[in-house]
Amino acid sequence: MTPSSRLDTTFAALADPTRRAILARLALGEASVTELAQPFAMSQPAISKHLKMLERAGLISRGRDAQRRPCRLEPQALADANGWLEGYRQFWETTFQRLDLLLDEMKAEKGMKPKGE
Amino acid sequence: MTPSSRLDTTFAALADPTRRAILARLALGEASVTELAQPFAMSQPAISKHLKMLERAGLISRGRDAQRRPCRLEPQALADANGWLEGYRQFWETTFQRLDLLLDEMKAEKGMKPKGE
Numbered sequence: 001m002t003p004s005s006r007l008d009t010t011f012a013a014l015a016d017p018t019r020r021a022i023l024a025r026l027a028l029g030e031a032s033v034t035e036l037a038q039p040f041a042m043s044q045p046a047i048s049k050h051l052k053m054l055e056r057a058g059l060i061s062r063g064r065d066a067q068r069r070p071c072r073l074e075p076q077a078l079a080d081a082n083g084w085l086e087g088y089r090q091f092w093e094t095t096f097q098r099l100d101l102l103l104d105e106m107k108a109e110k111g112m113k114p115k116g117e
Numbered sequence: 118m119t120p121s122s123r124l125d126t127t128f129a130a131l132a133d134p135t136r137r138a139i140l141a142r143l144a145l146g147e148a149s150v151t152e153l154a155q156p157f158a159m160s161q162p163a164i165s166k167h168l169k170m171l172e173r174a175g176l177i178s179r180g181r182d183a184q185r186r187p188c189r190l191e192p193q194a195l196a197d198a199n200g201w202l203e204g205y206r207q208f209w210e211t212t213f214q215r216l217d218l219l220l221d222e223m224k225a226e227k228g229m230k231p232k233g234e
Contacts, residue, residue: 009132011129015124020201023205027208073208078208079213082206087141088140088190088195088199091190091195092195095192096192
């Protein structure tokens, strides 16, 4: 997979609340499919489908223990997605600073104390 | 939309190379559909479809000028997606630090200088 198509599958895998909740659970430690299925009140096949998408995106890996095959969170894909978004940090920080300034000016006009004073 | 379903549409909108390229172009300044279609060698209806997904996800907004309706990057959705990923920063930083330590130990065993010395 190219870095761009890797980002496609990562962002697509993150576009689901159950898959994001599975990642949040795995951030606390590895877990089997049975352990993952329990809190979600979902069938094991339904959870397995989500796990396949997460595995294809490189967001999780499965252990070799044939019985349990525990799932583990893999950090690289998350770090790469974060890296892409970080490219826009300056953009939103500048925008939010401009909004803060505007708010301060509006408060000053109303005779209120500007923020941070 | 709830914050969770907002994240669903944001991540789904980001899961496409053309849409990510459109956002990269709009980070340089607002642009009309015609201006956006040009570098992508795509038809205007194809670009418009992508813009609709980006607009629904709150990643862009359209100007009111009826003729041109320029597209503008909106920072909040990007900042929110980044905020979600930031929750995992400690996880990948710890993992990468462990890998660095392991690599240093392997180098030390081979009689090579560890990293950073």
